[in-house]
Amino acid sequence: DVKVTQSSRYLVKRTGEKVFLECVQDMDHENMFWYRQDPGLGLRLIYFSYDVKMKEKGDIPEGYSVSREKKERFSLILESASTNQTSMYLCASSLYSEAFFGQGTRLTVV
Amino acid sequence: QQQVKQSPQSLIVQKGGISIINCAYENTAFDYFPWYQQFPGKGPALLIAIRPDVSEKKEGRFTISFNKSAKQFSLHIMDSQPGDSATYFCAASQNNNDMRFGAGTRLTVKP
Numbered sequence: 001d002v003k004v005t006q007s008s009r010y011l012v013k014r015t016g017e018k019v020f021l022e023c024v025q026d027m028d029h030e031n032m033f034w035y036r037q038d039p040g041l042g043l044r045l046i047y048f049s050y051d052v053k054m055k056e057k058g059d060i061p062e063g064y065s066v067s068r069e070k071k072e073r074f075s076l077i078l079e080s081a082s083t084n085q086t087s088m089y090l091c092a093s094s095l096y097s098e099a100f101f102g103q104g105t106r107l108t109v110v
Numbered sequence: 111q112q113q114v115k116q117s118p119q120s121l122i123v124q125k126g127g128i129s130i131i132n133c134a135y136e137n138t139a140f141d142y143f144p145w146y147q148q149f150p151g152k153g154p155a156l157l158i159a160i161r162p163d164v165s166e167k168k169e170g171r172f173t174i175s176f177n178k179s180a181k182q183f184s185l186h187i188m189d190s191q192p193g194d195s196a197t198y199f200c201a202a203s204q205n206n207n208d209m210r211f212g213a214g215t216r217l218t219v220k221p
Binding site for chain 2: 004041042058059090097098
């Protein structure tokens with residue numbers, strides 16, 4: 001089974017902190033994605049990567065950056081966390097079309 | 111602005127009934143249209159998907175209907191069961207890359 005693992009289920013951070021969300025997949029997938037999920041807004045694409053060291057902006061990249069130094073790992077970075085970044089963050093990976101999701105990280109910024 | 115518009119936001123259906131969720135898109139470059147199912151506390155999981163060269167795909171009680179000219183597609187759940195209660199997302203992608211999702215539909219199937 002494909003496994004996408006997000007490092008934390010729940011995180012509480014303070015405004016202004018630098019926050020790292022880590023995601024690891026074990027199936028040698030080319031593509032990896034970061035989404036945030038908010039009620040009534042569905043899943044919104046923040047960034048995606050189709051290869052090591054490659055990244056593309058999604059629909060809401062402002063306030064975020066990403067890093068993909070190894071194929072299996074895709075990190076989302078909140079440079080200076082703000083309260084409007086309180087959300088559920090979902091990582092996914094895909095090889096062809098089907099995307100496999102992690103269980104999500106519930107981030108609260110206080 | 112969402113590239114995939116989904117409706118309704120919530121849906122209540124009696125056990126045994128038909129659940130219908132609709133989606134519309136604008137980008138004609140999209141070539142893959144999946145539906146994902148999400149249970150509380152879990153990430154979304156692929157339920158069924160279609161490519162634009164066919165108008166319908168059926169897997170068990172789940173059917174996708176696809177209308178390329180109208181740029182619309184829908185999910186039909188036949189004989190809906192309480193275990194189908196979940197949030198459903200439609201999505202669209204092109205060239206196996208950036209996948210865009212709808213806003214989601216929370217389905218409740220009453221026993």
